[in-house]
Amino acid sequence: MSNQLDMLDNMVSHGLADSARRTPEGIRELIASVRQAPIFPDVTDDDAEMLAREIEERIGVSMGLGSLVVAADDFEPWLENVRAEIEGGSDPWYYWSRYKKLLFKNKLPQDVIYGTDQVTDTILGRLGNPRDNRSWDRKGMVVGHVQSGKTANYTGLVCKAADAGYRLIIVIAGIHNNLRNQTQGRIDEGFIGRDTGRLAQVGTREKPKLIGVAEFDDRFTPVSLTNTIRDFNKSTATSNTSQIASYAVPVVLVIKKNTHTLRNLTEWLREHSANHSSEMVDQPMLLIDDEADNASINVKYGKSEVSRINGQIRELLGLFRRSCYVGYTATPFANIFIDPEQDEAMEEEDLFPRDFIIGLDAPNNYFGPRKVFLDGMPDDEEPYYLRNITDNEDVLPIKHGKDDELVAIPESMIEALRTFLVARTIRDLRGQADQHASMLVNASRFTRMQGLIRNRLQEVLDTIRDSIRINASLGERGLLDPEIAALRKTWADEFHDEWPDWNEIQSRLLQSTGGAKVVEVNSRVNDLDYSAAGDRGLTVIAVGGFSLSRGLTLEGLTVSYFLRNSMMYDTLMQMGRWFGYRGGYEKLCRIWMPPQAIGWYAHIAEATEELHEELRRMQRDRATPLQFGLAVRSHPSSLLVTARNKLGSGEKHVKIGLSNGYVETHKLNNDEEVLESNRNAARNFLIALHEEGYEPSKTKCQGGYLLEDVGVAHIDEFLIRFRNARESVGTTIPPLRDYIGQRAHDELDKWDVFIASVSEKQETSDLLGWPIGPAKRSIGVERLEDGILSISGRRARVASRGVEKIGVAAEDAARAEAEFTASHNLEGSRDVNFPDHIYRRARRKPLLVLFLISVRLPEKVETPGKYVGLLPNEPVVAFGISFPVSSRPDDKVEYVMNTTMLRELFGDEDLDEDAEMEDV
Known part of the structure; x- marks a missing residue:
């Protein structure tokens, strides 16, 4: 059924390129017309109406083109001249064309795709011309919003840079393994076209598994010196030098922002240049610094002292005659231009975005800080999405030690869990059973305490699930079970207007929540793996700390429980994993946090x-x-x-x-x-x-x-x-x-x-x-x-x-x-x-x-x-x-x-x- 709906969606979406048909009536007429084909025997009228509403929401989404602040210098625009050469070639915009098709396939709204196309052109046009053999270096910054699509933006930029002639592309993807691995997966899907960490059985041989953009065209595969399992390694990179050869295809690395990794890469580049001429460092290089405010900042203030990672990034850039540095961030207050000792020193900072700063506009369906914290309510009225945590101090105080015990969790955390289980069930009833649903619990910076929270949450989940298994099918009599009654109260308090029939929810609870699990995500353990899901989306409660605070995307995040005491701007905003896109379930989202933290946000x-x-x-x-x-x-x-x-x-x-x-x-x-x-x-x-x-x-x-x-x-x-x-x-x-x-x-x-x-x-x-x-x-x-x-x-x-x-x-x-x-x-x-x-x-x-x-x-x-x-x-x-x-x-x-x-x-x-x- 889902395959038929996806096919119908694709055909209708392409048919809606004619803007005259992009009305509620036009959408439904087109769906009815396409449904007459014999390849859609199982699509019901209800399915067709659900699809019509989804398409209505999608095509109503738009994205502005952002803002551009540039240096007053003698930069020579080059993109339009090179564009003519690219478009006159045999494979015009090869990498971008594949990626654009993938975005359409993934049902990104058309206007957002067109907006991304224009914005990435703007960014590319401010980079150095890769066909100019003179020495040059360019530095810029892209300021986006937390969880608003920065990865999609710089993946598009990578594709276009490769098309324009950049032959070495380095993405620095945060300071944690799980974020680096996740980013590698996104680059695999959107640029490389291969699962770099997995082989597929083809007949009697194992070959790289084709994914993402390779569905449209699998020629000209970029060489990746990293994969979804392993960060950069000298020996692995050296073994791939024969693939690099003439640089006919681009070389890409996704590395962790780590001093050891940066040192290894810099040393390997020096050794490779010494042993195999200087071809690699002579190639035009693009370095994308994701989460550029984190660890890249020069945070030491002696005249010649710089932080280690800041210095290593500068050293890496210094190896190349032609290089571009583009920092991506959502928290510009904390960025590299904030605090040199003297005003005039700001421009002299080696990572200062002296050439350009681009502000990205979030699409109008972005579930962001304004919608959550600022819009729509009088100051003293309780916000729609937010719930206060005021009951934690006796069992889980904000200020606790790493060796403290945890015998119970706050009632508010249990209520958040109930809310998540009911929301998951409503999402299933809405036809989203094949989509992931996640709950975030960020309540301690200590990994030991995170493990204890995970255990206590698992105990509560087991108790609730046992009651569901035994009594949820008993209808009215099932409400005699206190756990079923508590779930019903949660539904009445939170979601009555979203799904008015409790009986339908109760009868679906077991099917929807039976596979729910609590996992730990931190530097000690990472049990979060969305790829392990089958036809049914995962239902997961992720407990963590700093690892959940930067860059890591929790798929289908619906309920968040945040109990932290940091007031530092960059930390707070990056902890906002609950921002993003919530198609079809935005009104089901809830966020628990202390009242003071709400004000800070x-x-x-x-x-x-x-x-x-x-x-x-x-x-x-x-x-x-x-x-x-x-x-x-x-x-x-x-x-x-x-x-x-x-x-x-x-x-x-x-x-x-x-x-x-x-x-x-x-x-x-x-x-x-x-x-x-x-x-x-x-x-x-x-x-x-x-x-x-x-x-x-x-x-x-x-x-x-x-x-x-x-x-x-x-x-x-x-x-x-x-x-x-x-x-x-x-x-x-x-x-x-x-x-x-x-x-x-x-x-x-x-x-x-x-x-x-x-x-x-x-x-x-x-x-x-x-x-x-x-x-x-x-x-x-x-x-x-x-x-x-x-x-x-x-x-x-x-x-x-x-x-x-x-x-x-x-x-x-x-x-x-x-x-x-x-x-x-x-x-x-x-x-x-x-x-x-x-x-x-x-x-x-x-x-x-x-x-x-x-x-x-x-x-x-x-x-x-x-x-x-x-x-x-x-x-x-x-x-x-x-x-x-x-x-x-x-x-x-x-x-x-x-x-x-x-x-x-x-x-x-x-x-x-x-x-x-x-x-x-």
Whole structure:
């Protein structure tokens, strides 16, 4: 049946090339017409309707062409001239044509394939011309999104580079074996056409197994010096030198980002060049650095010191007369251009993308940070996909040791498991039984603890499955079993609208979940193997740590359970394995994490989105990669990344620009004396403004009071009096005052002040002398006992969305919104969620927002009585500042931090592969 549906899908999809037929009615008419052929006897009307809906979803998916920032140099465009030669040959674009056919076969939306074609042309056109025999080197970066298709993009680039004449292609694929193996498999499928780790029996002989693109044409097979089982090895490579011969076909390597591997490869290239002339290093070489922010960064700051891997990549590039380095990343805050000691040193960094930076647009069906953390809900409402973990501390605290025992797992983890089993069953009922379904559990950095979690989860799964096996077939009587009843409650709470008939789910539970298994994925063991599945997709719960954090794709990821304490931007975003594409089951996805982590992710999502907007703007303004690098480094949100890169002993001096920045007191000192002092600071501030004629009745507006053209002296006086918590790093008072003071007589002399006040229907407070309705905000319990009020919730923001639009002229706001919708292809869309940063760029005066906050505990906190007594009795004062674009954006102010403070605030970093091995 599946073969018939696949064939029908392929025929209909090709028939839909005529855009006039790409309507709901046209799709169904074409399916009905093609179904009349006798080769589809088993396709039912229900199957045809399901296929029609799937095609509707697929052809509705589009992808923008991204943004391009290039150096102002004398680069000579070459691709169009070479294109004529390629297209005039006997096999035009041979490798790309095969790969494009594979993408169509894999049902990638047509518009996404066409978008990928155009974007990879753009990237290729900025590389060096492989037919130019003069010496050259080029360096660039491609900024994508986590789990959004970067591998597919650079596989397409590899194909096109090979067609254009590149003869040595090296892909550096992360720091773990499982990621390298996975990437090798993708290159095997999309470029080589052979399973490099497996032979097939052909008659009496074993031959390489043909896969992927070889289905369309298996000539001109590239030589691979690595395979899906083994990384680069000198002896294996030497044994293949006869295949390399005249370089008639490209040579490809997929290697781990490891000092041993890089050293071996560099030594082999030197030896090979010495023993067999210099042909290989004379070939044009393309090096693709996947996850370029991880381990490639120069993280040591002596004048001549560089990190080992950074130096080895530079050494490798230095062997070639003609080379290109392209770093792919989704976390640009942490990248190689972030933190040389001096601004002018940035361009001199050997891996700095001095020639080009390209920002990839994610297709509009991408299940990404904006959809998960930012879109569609009021700030205090529980997000659709997210669930809070508040019950772990007694059994699995976030801060635990490698030798701790684990006698039980949190109830929230068990509920996540139930949710996964029900979601798997609904997916099967929807016809997705042949697709993989995965659950991720990332709750410890220690491999020993990961093994214990795996064991406890397996015990719970066995108990649930025994009940399903015995009682699920009993209908209504089966609900007398507590496990079946609990599954039904999970369905009622989570998925009633997605599949309204519980009886169908209950009767299918055994078939859908009987093969479910819990596996461990880390440096010690990797039991995850999707290739082992037969006709039925795997149902797998993957337990791991850092190995699950970078690059590794969990097929059909549906439910995630994340319990970590890292606040480092790159680590957090890369841990987001739950981002990606969820065709046909997006509404079944759920993510469990602590409330504080939800806020961290939302903040990082907004900051990263700002950088993509910055790339678009810089393309329009014809800015250079160096200017983008400076913008990244001076962004307030880069403060933590920069400080992390500088970790060591003693004080760290970090320079940050506040131009076009927003900062707020998302953490407050919970000492009553400090809180009262801050109330007095706000009270005196408002009294002074009242004496200048600002009154509540004259300044009332939607959401509070807007006071225009307030003198900077009042702002400075308030900041002097406000006692900031050191945990609220961005609002450290001395740097703020320094920045304002430098501009107090020109661009920051007059301010807008907004006093936030919620609906008059709610109780108001005269605590500050004005009738103010305090905003209600949840406080993370993790820091309460440390004396910190840490704003939690979906965005970890004091401000509500849209606050930075306040004070922006209507015509300026409309212009910013129009630019945003145009750059995101959202013209005509309803209910566009405009991010605050677009208004900040349009702002002409700075904005100080004053908040009065009534704090509360998050919902569903275990043992709330333990924390209630720690909450302040009166509302507390917080503030935020939105700075407009400065005429001197490169002028920075200095923040002073120390290692102890950073570790107290944000926890220890996750371990690398070697460190994790030590914890076994």
